[in-house]
Amino acid sequence: MTADKRWKSGVFPIAVFQGYTSHFGRRRGPDGRPEAHTGLDIAAPLGSPVLSWWTGRVVETIADGSCGIGVVITSGGYEHIYCHLKGQRLRRGQVVRGGQQCPQCYRPLMFRVQSATLLL
Numbered sequence: 001m002t003a004d005k006r007w008k009s010g011v012f013p014i015a016v017f018q019g020y021t022s023h024f025g026r027r028r029g030p031d032g033r034p035e036a037h038t039g040l041d042i043a044a045p046l047g048s049p050v051l052s053w054w055t056g057r058v059v060e061t062i063a064d065g066s067c068g069i070g071v072v073i074t075s076g077g078y079e080h081i082y083c084h085l086k087g088q089r090l091r092r093g094q095v096v097r098g099g100q101q102c103p104q105c106y107r108p109l110m111f112r113v114q115s116a117t118l119l120l
């Protein structure tokens with residue numbers, strides 16, 4: 001696959017796929033109450049590398065809240081967000097290529113793509 005094709009189609013963000021454990025939208029939370037889940041949880045074996053969906057720049061690293069450990073990358077007007085990571089070592093301002101492994105990013109993973117200006 002050429003770099004251009006990867007750029008246009010994006011790269012699936014986890015190398016070893018075992019299905020989805022939670023989908024985007026409303027669900028019942030751990031306390032039994034309805035809640036909004038803002039991403040797609042992807043199952044994979046422990047230690048599976050997480051890959052950048054597109055080439056872009058890290059604009060935010062996250063370490064708490066409902067995301068847990070995470071990172072936000074921007075690419076051409078879109079943000080791709082990676083949450084529920086076991087760890088991550090990217091820094092704000094760092095450029096990553098599409099398909100590049102996020103250093104020390106391991107599943108579990110929650111993934112979301114959104115317009116940088118409008119929450120889809």
Ligand SMILES: [Zn+2]
Nearest residue numbers: 022039041110
């Ligand atoms: Zn989740």
